[in-house]
Amino acid sequence: MMSSDLPAYRVRVSSRARHVRIQVSAEEGVIVVLPQTVDPASVPALLWKKKAWLDRTLSQFEGLQHQPPLATQETSPTLICLRAINQQFYITYHKDANPSLHIHTLGNRLLLRGHVTHYFLVKQTLQRWLTEQAHLHLPPWLETVSKEISLKHFKTIIRGQRTRWASCSQRQTISLNHKLLFLPPHLVRYVFLHELVHLVHFNHSPRFWTLLTHFESNCRSLDQELRRAGHYVPAWAERR
Structure with missing residues (x-):
């Protein structure tokens, strides 16, 4: 008609x-x-x-x-491992006529309902969920580390940077990448320490490394490990 x-x-x-x-x-x-x-x-x-x-x-x-269907693209995950907080989430997909995609959390299980056959929508939905988890877990953790070393920042922002794990602005705002949740806890703590020390030394001068070493004696080794940590991040979490 x-x-x-x-x-x-x-x-x-x-x-x-x-x-x-x-x-x-x-x-x-x-x-x-x-x-x-x-x-x-x-x-x-x-x-x-x-x-x-x-x-x-x-x-x-x-x-x-114009996008290839799920079968010809990357495979949507069935398990998400958030090493930073020692949690795993199992994912179930339910296709229905809804043109959008909705996610429901049931304990350690995630249910995605709607247009689940397109990887692009699945990816966007999971990235939003990841950001929510980062807002829930990362700022309180950063605040705890901040109190431990007596370096106070002004504000925490959660983002999805493509190339940085975190950053610190001259206004004392620390931006944390939601992908930090995929890293082991010791690397996340190192990122926190690194950015908090930037509150004192807004550079990577010898004085910066001296202060960072005061808080973490193994900082040079951890810095090298962090540079190789991209393998912890699944493909769906990358913004392209």
């Missing part, structure tokens, strides 16, 4: 429906669900009221269609 300038759509009459619903998915396109009391002839007028939203939503699916 079509009306000029409207996208193709199908009408589904449901005895359970109490209100008109418009569903959009990559697999089925536009479906209008009608209660039995609503005349199907009214559908074009209803769709015209939602045309801007329909055009915007359908254009998003056009972009997804």
